[in-house]
């Protein structure tokens with residue numbers, strides 16, 4: 361068997377081609393920058409045009425100007441047609457996709473009683489429907505090529521509730537269940553699917569708050585076994601391993617990257 365006949369070799373090859381949602385900022389951006397620097401091809405998708413353009417530039421620099429290494433596509437992935445178009449654009453740009461990372465997501469907080477119908481739907485649409493629409497569009501290609509890897513980003517809130525996150529926690533819990541379902545249904549086609557669960561990561565939103573209120577970060581860090589918040593690149597390191605086939609026999613798993621916060 362040559363490496364090109366072996367579906368488990370495909371995502372692990374030096375030329376993995378990975379679509380990453382939410383690539384304009386935070387964890388998604390850390391993933392594409394890391395993948396581009398490691399010699400992979402990346403298709404960036406984000407709804408924020410300015411953030412997307414800056415991220416595409418940064419990835420092109422990380423890829424050292426390699427031709428065809430980086431593409432960008434603006435889309436609001438809560439729209440199923442836009443999600444399908446984003447996958448089609450990535451395939452058009454790169455001619456292949458071996459992996460998908462769904463990092464797009466955001467929070468509208470609230471307790472159960474003060475979560476409006478709109479907030480409920482917004483959290484579900486933004487955090488889990490986006491991943492569903494992208495996977496539904498990408499899976500026929502992954503199956504057709506004999507395998508690939510899906511990584512979906514949830515949140516520790518799904519496993520360890522915190523106040524005022526009713527709809528967000530439900531949406532991120534659904535991400536975990538959806539990913540396990542993917543692993544079961546598409547494992548026979550050589551597709552792995554895993555969930556990465558970040559703890560408190562210093563992405564721009566949290567970093568801005570921590571910089572304004574250092575006591576808040578210090579209090580949080582004091583409760584984390586590693587005694588600090590995490591960096592986006594520390595999540596991206598795990599995502600890279602999973603989406604480029606470095607751990608090709610791992611599927612259906614929920615992996616926390618939280619400095620040990622889930623232990624306490």
Ligand SMILES: NC(=O)c1ccc[n+]([C@@H]2O[C@H](COP(=O)([O-])OP(=O)(O)OC[C@H]3O[C@@H](n4cnc5c(N)ncnc54)[C@H](O)[C@@H]3O)[C@@H](O)[C@H]2O)c1
Pocket residue numbers: 381382383384385386387388405406407408411435436437438462463464465466467486490513514515516557558559560561562563564565566
């Ligand atoms: N930062 C943390 O501590 C933390 C903790 C747990 C989980 N997470 C999860 O990690 C993921 C990344 O979070 P982050 O902190 O890097 O956030 P971020 O705000 O820095 O980046 C998220 C990106 O997703 C994009 N996005 C959001 N909704 C979109 C949509 N509908 N269509 C297309 N793009 C969309 C945004 O424009 C943004 O660029 C999210 O799913 C988040 O829920 C983050």
